[in-house]
Amino acid sequence: MNDIKSSGEEGRGCREKGRSALFKRSLPPSPANRPAPASSFFRGMRLAVPVLLGYLPVGFTFGILAVQAGMNPLTVGLTSWFVYAGSAQLIAAGMLGAGAGPAAIIVTTFVVNLRHLLMSAALAPYLRPWSRPLQAWFSFEMTDETFALNLSRFSSAGVDRAEALGVNCLSHLAWTTGGVAGALFDKAIGDIRPFGLDFALTGMFIALILPHVRVPRRLLALCSGAALSLIFALLGMDQWNVMLATACAATIAAFAPLPDGRGAGGRGAEGRAGDTGAKAVNATCPRPAADAADGSLGAHAGSPRGRNA
Numbered sequence: 001m002n003d004i005k006s007s008g009e010e011g012r013g014c015r016e017k018g019r020s021a022l023f024k025r026s027l028p029p030s031p032a033n034r035p036a037p038a039s040s041f042f043r044g045m046r047l048a049v050p051v052l053l054g055y056l057p058v059g060f061t062f063g064i065l066a067v068q069a070g071m072n073p074l075t076v077g078l079t080s081w082f083v084y085a086g087s088a089q090l091i092a093a094g095m096l097g098a099g100a101g102p103a104a105i106i107v108t109t110f111v112v113n114l115r116h117l118l119m120s121a122a123l124a125p126y127l128r129p130w131s132r133p134l135q136a137w138f139s140f141e142m143t144d145e146t147f148a149l150n151l152s153r154f155s156s157a158g159v160d161r162a163e164a165l166g167v168n169c170l171s172h173l174a175w176t177t178g179g180v181a182g183a184l185f186d187k188a189i190g191d192i193r194p195f196g197l198d199f200a201l202t203g204m205f206i207a208l209i210l211p212h213v214r215v216p217r218r219l220l221a222l223c224s225g226a227a228l229s230l231i232f233a234l235l236g237m238d239q240w241n242v243m244l245a246t247a248c249a250a251t252i253a254a255f256a257p258l259p260d261g262r263g264a265g266g267r268g269a270e271g272r273a274g275d276t277g278a279k280a281v282n283a284t285c286p287r288p289a290a291d292a293a294d295g296s297l298g299a300h301a302g303s304p305r306g307r308n309a
Contacts (some may be wrong), residue, residue: 063182
């Protein structure tokens with residue numbers, strides 16, 4: 001009985017250590033160790049330089065395509081600043097050029113950006129201590145690339161408010177600058193096909209798709225969405241084919257009897273953070289108490305060992 005009681009106490013202690021190892025990074029640093037906001041902000045801007053190098057050419061492409069679709073440089077700048085949605089803006093420029101109406105463009109933009117709902121949910125635990133205005137500011141400037149960069153920093157180095165805003169601000173400025181530059185130099189560039197800039201939208205979606213092809217359910221959604229989009233377009237629904245194909249493909253993938261396939265290679269920063277906490281617990285806790293703590297961490301962090309999803 002004493003051994004069982006001792007094992008139970010060890011398990012509870014290990015679970016507490018595991019939770020601490022996993023979630024302590026989400027807390028803001030103490031005032032004594034907190035860096036100056038200005039230095040953190042500029043550090044965040046330095047971290048965002050790779051994003052800047054990607055956003056400038058893609059934004060430039062959007063500016064050219066938008067002008068060719070009928071926008072003026074001022075409209076391009078305002079769209080890049082207030083919409084700030086790369087793939088959605090490129091799709092909107094193409095739809096404008098094809099004569100699509102405002103309703104189709106708005107709904108398409110909404111559907112394309114629905115992934116932000118899931119990204120925001122993943123970041124919500126880290127942003128909970130922030131004020132509502134700061135949360136709104138951060139959410140407005142969140143993109144796929146800044147989400148990945150900030151989530152990686154949050155889970156590895158803790159939440160630095162100024163650094164996160166620095167990452168977002170430089171990325172936002174880079175995208176807007178690229179769009180305005182493309183609109184202003186449209187006549188100088190002329191036909192973008194010799195430069196390969198018309199491939200920017202295709203290249204962006206390929207980059208977004210590649211990390212998901214290893215998961216059977218997501219691969220099914222990608223393939224069925226592409227096939228249905230082509231079928232709907234051939235049937236004459238060329239202004240609604242993307243939305244209809246997205247809805248149908250998502251439904252097919254949701255009900256298909258396929259595994260999610262979330263292995264170690266397919267996990268994001270949350271999974272890696274869970275593994276880090278698990279390793280810390282395993283190093284200090286005996287078996288089988290470490291197994292219980294590892295399972296608890298997996299359930300919190302999205303590890304396949306802790307859940308079946």
